[in-house]
Amino acid sequence: MSLRVETNDEWISTRTGIRERRVIGPNESFSQLCIKAGSSALQMAQWKADTLDLIILATSxxxxxxGSAPxxxxxxxxxxAVAFDLTAACSGFLFALVTAAQFIRSGSMKRVLVIGADQLSSWVDWNDRKSCVLFGDGAGAIAIESSEAEDDLIGFKLRSDGTRGDCLNLIEKRNFQPLIGSTMHQQGGFLNIQMNGQEVYKFAVREVPCILQELLKTHQIGSDSLDWLLLHQANKRILDAVADRLKVPRSKVLSNLASYGNTSAATIPLMLDEAVRDGKVLPGNLIASSGFGAGLSWGAALFRWHGPCS
Known part of the structure; x- marks a missing residue:
């Protein structure tokens, strides 16, 4: 990025914890990323695709x-499988996971594929140093099914506050063109990502620990009982601040932010996949997770991991 804007690796890494990111190339597509992630999850679960009842794609x-899910x-x-998109920006995967769990708990669905994916490189202003150093492209997925174990998804809490939505958004262009005579029509399109970094940071370090504490208190679980803290990978300072507020050792905070940057809805499933494949997350581990971002939206889930993902 130092070849395009006034920055360098040290400036980026010390302020964000990010060292590498991935950007979709001319011979790749967003849907291809999602298909690869979904296929890998099915392979790891040893499921055939035609046994799926539902596919939820969390993406903005x-x-x-x-919709790309169909x-x-x-x-x-x-x-x-029925398939649909769910949009909640960086909270998207967590919201989709909770949604999938409700379908399963109702008995209407047995096997669900949840994909979290985003191609934010398409909507970054590459001349804006404050935001262009943060975002990357990625996709991750998990396969979940009904189980007799009652403590898989122990609980969750979800929040939204549209009054603060202008802190982070990707809004439509107000570009009107003549149609017939004096009648105008609006040409479709969107602006680049707009972010107030300081406000987003303050929001995350305040709200995320609070909602996690509320969730743990509801289920009478102490933070010292957690095996892992799995947060949306936005900024290392946020990860550290949340862990410190919860009194969770930083050694229990899962993070691959340095390698991928902020991939929005993809960060949590990408991190969970790596941790399972690396043998960090083991069956029976208790995980507290939180997604947070544009909307503003945020949420937390407490679950016990019982199987593989991709």
Whole structure:
């Protein structure tokens, strides 16, 4: 980035913890990333695609504004699954996971594929030093199914506050063109990501520990009982601040932020996948997770891990 804006690796890494990011190239697509992540999750779960009942794609950057999930469903061969997109920005994966759990608990669905993915590189102002150093592209997925174990998803809490939405947004262009005579129409399109970094930071370090503490208190679980803290990978300072507020040792904070940057809805499933494959997260581990970001939206979930993901 130092070749484009006034910055350097030390400036970026000391302020954010980010050293590398991935950007979709000309021979790749958003849907391809999602299909690869979904296929890997199915392979790890040893499921055939046609046994899926539901696919939820958590994303704010679909390559089809009408929804990318049906395309992914078709490419995976999940012929019996209903598929839809869910938009909640950086909170998206956690919101989608909770949504999937409700379908399973109702008995209407047995097997669900939850994908978190975003291509934020398409909407970054690459001349804005404050934001262009943060965001990358990525996709991750988990396969979940109904279980007799009652403590898989122990509990959750979700929040939204639209009064603070202008702290982080990606809004439409107000570009009107003549149609017939004096009649105008609005040309579709969006502006680049706009972010007030200081306000987003203050929001995250205040609200995320609070909602996690509320969740733990509701279920009478102490933070010292947690095996892992799995947060949206936005900024290392946020991860450290939340862990310190909860009195969770930083050694129990899962983070791959340095390698991928902020991939929005993809950060939590990407991190969970790596931790499972590396043998850090083991069956029976108790995990507290939180997603937070644009909307503003945030949430927390407390669950016990019982299987693999990808």
């Amino acid at each position: 950057t679909p390559d089809d504004l009408f 395309k992914i469903q078709a490419k995976l061969g999940a012929t019996k």
